[in-house]
Amino acid sequence: MDHQFISRANLPSLLSDLQEAYSVILPVRKGESRFYEPLTSFQADRQTGKEEPQSPSENNYVIGEVRASEPLKAFFFQPKQRVAENYQDATPARAGKPLCIVGVKACDLKGFKVLDTVFIGPDYEDPFYKKAREENLIISADCTSVLDVCFCLSLDLNPYPQDNFDINLSDIGEGYVVQPGSDKGERLLERFSDYFREASSAQIKTRDQQRASVTEQVRKNIQANGVPVQDRLAGVVRENYEHPLWKEEAETCVECGACNTICPTCHCFLLLDQLDNRDLVRYRLWDSCLIKDFAEVAGGANPRPQLWMRLRNRFEKKFDFFPKVNNMYACTGCGRCILACPGKIDIRNVLKRNVENVRK
């Protein structure tokens, strides 16, 4: 299907129509950041006339700009998921409609690539993640601005979606250039064709110029911070395995695990059993490899007793395990861990040090 166009006025109507089948989630601007919030109704919001609504309103939702503060994974690999009840084979059902998540950026879509290799096949599947991937609708969007911490180009990504979306929106001011990315997306464009018209070549040109301009901003960002490109990361963590850089970088780590929870690709979890009114209930909870007992066994042996070993492990997993096993780096350049870390540990700097030490 060719490029389509949807006007600013038509987008809320489309999203309202999608509410019939989906719970629509939109990024909302709060201060300097963006957070995913469920859309109740554009109409209701208009009537109440609240000045600073916390839920999406026609004034505060964000299609373009940059990624939301929370990682997209939270909707697919939930922080706390009930995974088993008693001894029943059936998977505990999810309440409510599937989700339509709007304004998803390219960095979070790469998160899907990583998590898909973990949770879907080839041998075992996580039925909860798989179902969410099948049911949920992704309306992604180009980045129209850049954060200081953005470095997606280093990981061979562009600041606009190229795969793993159903429909992509490119905000060009007067409206959005629209591109389907899946059969599901194509069917939706057909079904709601009244809202769309074919994009003009001038509109597509505007989009392309904007993409080039944002890409250039990320490039400058990367140059300013000396972030290495991923081709130079091959093998560096193993080569620096015994280097003092890990101890030095871990000096300010407080073992909070924020880098893990905020990361769009971190997938580790623990299983927690509880008795709920005498019934056995099992939860799958996000876990963090920075926490001391992460790899400890029952007898007390711990392969990574020191905090710096666990920090090194995080980099080994992302930049050594994943490229060797799944042919991709488990980092998207979203920069969330840089902003989340109370110890100001900067992943860009750690990678830079790794590459520089190998070159010496």
Place this chain on the structure above:
Amino acid sequence: MYESSNPYRPIRTEVLETIEETPTIRTLKLKPDERISFETGQFIELTVPGAGEAPFTPSSEPSVQEALEVSVMRVGKVTERIHALKAGDTVGLRGPFGSGYPLDEFLGKELLVVGGGCGFAPLRSLMYELFRRSREFKKLLFRGGCRTPKDFLYRRQIEGWANRDDLDIELTVDEGDGDWRGNVGVVTTILDGLKMDPDTGVAVVCGPPVMMKFATMKLLDLGFKKSNLYLSMEKNMSCGFGKCGHCRIGTYYTCKDGPVFRYDKISDYPNIWD
């Protein structure tokens, strides 16, 4: 391969019997509501309702599908609760997971089994299978050690193996007592003078990490090839199917790619014994 559509779900399982083996080890005979078949060396996750799960390698005969046995050392929260279980109690069971001993690769060869302490549990299951098929191997040898005679898991049974004509066996304890008439010393002290060719022979090692480390080093000194050593690695195996991330060794997950590893596959990774 696990057949449930929900891999997190435990199968309801009845505790048929509990046996006190040593002051710290108990064996549980378990009957799952659904038949499960395991290959020797694979492991299961045992759930104590409300308390959590822990991984164990069955110590019983793989060919018996109606019930299976696990021998559990009391070392932590879950194992404490397992030791409190009685016949008739209900537990949960998931699995089997991982890859067990590749018996086909041992066929026609001289095979040495080295065990220590609670490592006798997985190895008993292996020995049942080796005895059943003993004619298919060129020679079977067993070298086992424990801390003291009191800690000797399956002592009577294993001492009884000395009467078999298809097995060359020697046992040792780190510290003897008045009754012990065998060798005293760590397990590496009974690895000298093996009547087998280390160049072509295969060795299986299972036991506490320190014992495995020193036994492996000793076997390499004796001339065994890295690619002929098979080790049972103990890591924090939680989900059992390579998703939760806790049991990674290098590019492997112990739960999925192990727990039995050929030594040359993991020998280059740092800290594997920790």
